[in-house]
Amino acid sequence: MSNFSRRKLITAGLVTAAGAGGVAAAAKLAQRYGLIPPDSSGFFGPGETLTYAAQRLLTRHSLAREFAPSQISPRPFANLVEPFSEKFQRLQKGAFAGWRLAVDGMVARPAAFSVDQIKRFPQRRQITHLACEEGWSYIAEWIGVPLSHILDVVGTSPQARYVVYRSMEPETWESIDMADALHPQTLVTYGMNGGELPVEFGGPLRLRVPRQLGYKSVKFITSLTVTDDLKRFGEGLGSASPEDGYAWYAGI
């Protein structure tokens, strides 16, 4: 072996070692700064991780676009919902007086709020775009309380990393990281376009996450759980979406 090729070999070895070390260090840093999504394993993991990490670095504090009242869609589309369960219909007959939003997990004061209690919290109205992964969209005014306020009221632990939320619809549950949970535009909504939130749009309570696709804005929410580890929920992929083959992070 000539000197030249030996030098080449050593250089290549060093570069490979540095590269592998670099990737390992990057993975550790990414884990530490919350840049790895819960569905990062498997064939689609590299793409999902790149998307989530890139968007968390670029959009952590960015605000979703808000529109003028004149841009509100006159005919929004509610999408299909499963026939309402008997329990839902019973609560609906009682004007949702019996509806509760339970908050538990890593909080100092677990609670269960009625819709009226939530309506007495500081109100935020915003006109934002809702896009479905199918391709359609509409703009509407959403009225509610910032999720961050509710998390304050119950005394969320500083170690919290995710908020898991569930729907009255069975098998529908999602989760978001704290960047979205504490984001000022993430609302627990009870009103739409100046009125009550119609049931076909998610009434009485819908969590709106305007920087992600529509499927993260779960309708008919009944509970929030604050956690530092998504592995304990369902199959450990973060939400029901990856279990059905859809990405956990839907900021795309």
Place this chain on the structure above:
Amino acid sequence: MADLALTAASASAAPATCARPRHSAVVRITHWLTTIAFLTLLVTGVEILISHPRFYWGETGNVNTPALFKIPIPASRHSFPTGYGYVLPDQNGWSRYLHFEAAWLAVLTGLLYVLYGVFSGHFRRNLLPAGADFSWRRLSSAIGQHLRFKPPSAEESWSYNLLQRIAYLVVIFVLFPLVIWTGLAMSPAVASAFPGAVTAFGGQQSARTLHFFISIFLLLFLVVHIVMVSLAGFWSRVRAMITGRPAVEERSGS
């Protein structure tokens, strides 16, 4: 003795112009990575499209609003009335995962290629038309040659002609950046950080519509590209893009 004969044979078969490969290793590798990424994006893109085969202009659009145009095919979702009476299998989940993963492959490969193209002189040497080339007379004669399906001379298999250069430059510097931009403009998170990237097109539905048309143009390029490669000698050209060198018989001609 045998050594001498070999040397003589290879010297006569390889004229001075062939000392370097037809395509450099970076060009060959990025070409095939882009091929994989593009075909994946195409198939998954069609799959995503059939969940809602209607297009709109502006910020919003849904089945309650008038469409700019619709594609007369059945859809993969019950929420979408097509009039066909049946619903195609829904493969949106993995199609979306794969679409965005392939998009990363395309973007990272494209970045590598563009950096290489700038610093190695590949763009300047092989793609930018030389000053004298860029005249209407040259352009019309090149178009005429193509319309008569005149096969390229052996000389031409070692460099790109004017029309090729223009086509490749448009694909690399116009269509690919635009298809990436319109794709990103559909992302609600990207729109929050860079609202101007969306309003530049007139809204998120406009970006979706443009994304579709630019994909069609890229598909048209692919079809013409394959037809041209076939006319010029499919296996020789594919071989040149894999090994760096066209088929042996073409060398002796130049």
